[in-house]
Amino acid sequence: MGTIGDVGEFGLIARLTRRLPPGPSVPLGPGDDAAVVAAPDGRVVATTDLLVEGRHFRRDWSGPYDIGRKAAAQNLADVVAMGARPTALLVGFAAPPSTDAEWAERLYDGLADECRAAGASVAGGDVVGAPEITLAVTALGDLGGGAPLTRSGARPGDVVAVRGRLGHAAAGLALLTAGLEGPAELIAAHRRPEPPYAAGGEARAHGATALLDVSDGLVQDLGHIAAASGVRIDIDSAAVPVPDVLGPDGLRHALTGGEDHAFAGSFPPDARLPATWRRIGVVAEGSGVHVDGREPPAGGWDHFRT
Numbered sequence: 001m002g003t004i005g006d007v008g009e010f011g012l013i014a015r016l017t018r019r020l021p022p023g024p025s026v027p028l029g030p031g032d033d034a035a036v037v038a039a040p041d042g043r044v045v046a047t048t049d050l051l052v053e054g055r056h057f058r059r060d061w062s063g064p065y066d067i068g069r070k071a072a073a074q075n076l077a078d079v080v081a082m083g084a085r086p087t088a089l090l091v092g093f094a095a096p097p098s099t100d101a102e103w104a105e106r107l108y109d110g111l112a113d114e115c116r117a118a119g120a121s122v123a124g125g126d127v128v129g130a131p132e133i134t135l136a137v138t139a140l141g142d143l144g145g146g147a148p149l150t151r152s153g154a155r156p157g158d159v160v161a162v163r164g165r166l167g168h169a170a171a172g173l174a175l176l177t178a179g180l181e182g183p184a185e186l187i188a189a190h191r192r193p194e195p196p197y198a199a200g201g202e203a204r205a206h207g208a209t210a211l212l213d214v215s216d217g218l219v220q221d222l223g224h225i226a227a228a229s230g231v232r233i234d235i236d237s238a239a240v241p242v243p244d245v246l247g248p249d250g251l252r253h254a255l256t257g258g259e260d261h262a263f264a265g266s267f268p269p270d271a272r273l274p275a276t277w278r279r280i281g282v283v284a285e286g287s288g289v290h291v292d293g294r295e296p297p298a299g300g301w302d303h304f305r306t
């Protein structure tokens with residue numbers, strides 16, 4: 001089929017959008033000046049996360065399908081972390097003209113499949129030529145009449161709980177970086193996060209007082225809840241799920257590794273959480289995040305310090 005330079009801008013758009021299924025919340029999808037997205041609640045939850053080649057993924061480490069799934073997952077998880085139902089993605093795609101057109105099509109298959117898993121679809125986007133591959137994804141969501149689950153509602157006495165994997169993507173990235181063989185599930189976790197999208201509805205149903213998705217590292221991200229809520233979060237490291245597959249640095253990966261897009265939040269002390277949620281700590285008066293009563297280990301992703 002050739003490169004995206006061979007097929008040209010409008011040939012590429014046709015090839016990509018052909019692969020996108022219609023979505024329940026997108027009455028008018030790709031093909032016009034803009035899309036129409038249903039917003040039954042009347043308010044729209046909106047979030048955007050960029051993915052840059054070499055920073056978020058490497059083409060020699062991840063195939064296009066997984067990069068597409070990851071780009072969608074990273075954004076859909078932020079909508080779910082607000083307690084909303086994802087409705088649509090808008091996808092900006094920058095790539096060199098030498099990019100294989102089939103590579104781009106597989107990327108869109110990944111975007112489409114991850115959207116399907118979350119009940120959303122791709123409503124539109126943009127393509128441009130650029131020296132490196134960049135994906136600029138915007139996700140929209142609907143609150144269904146509920147209050148948003150913000151970072152600012154945690155109260156002393158609440159319990160802190162997580163749902164989803166911690167440390168897996170970081171352990172996989174560490175293996176790839178070191179050029180080591182390791183458990184395939186860790187490499188797969190780096191390539192494709194698999195956020196447990198049901199967590200948003202569950203958190204809402206159980207009265208969550210705050211919620212976020214863990215993108216940069218558990219301790220760092222819980223620090224955002226602590227700061228926004230004006231509280232301290234005390235984590236009990238023995239309660240943090242650290243499966244053997246994570247290896248000897250498992251606890252460090254679980255506390256500081258991002259990109260699994262687990263959901264972490266605070267709940268009233270008497271919340272009866274499903275077994276899929278793990279209680280890992282409590283909310284107290286004060287500030288910051290403590291692990292076993294001490295300052296936590298350094299770590300967590302910072303784009304300008306990593």
Ligand SMILES: Nc1ncnc2c1ncn2[C@@H]1O[C@H](COP(=O)(O)OP(=O)(O)O)[C@@H](O)[C@H]1O
Nearest residue numbers: 046047048049074078081212213214215216221
């Ligand atoms: N360039 C920017 N302009 C405006 N707001 C931004 C910008 N970058 C980040 N933010 C906002 O700062 C907050 C934290 O961003 P970030 O750490 O990327 O969140 P998340 O981990 O949920 O993706 C978000 O509300 C985001 O919208």
Ligand SMILES: Cc1ncc(C[n+]2csc(CCOP(=O)(O)OP(=O)(O)O)c2C)c(N)n1
Nearest residue numbers: 049054055056057058173215216258259301
């Ligand atoms: C090639 C490569 N190097 C390093 C990483 C690790 N990494 C890149 S971004 C990031 C944090 C999450 O991404 P970010 O853009 O901060 O998302 P947000 O917090 O805004 O949701 C991590 C752990 C990676 N995924 N791939």
Ligand SMILES: [Mg+2]
Nearest residue numbers: 048049050215
């Ligand atoms: Mg972000």
Ligand SMILES: [Mg+2]
Nearest residue numbers: 049074078215
């Ligand atoms: Mg994010």
Ligand SMILES: [Mg+2]
Nearest residue numbers: 215216301303
């Ligand atoms: Mg981040």
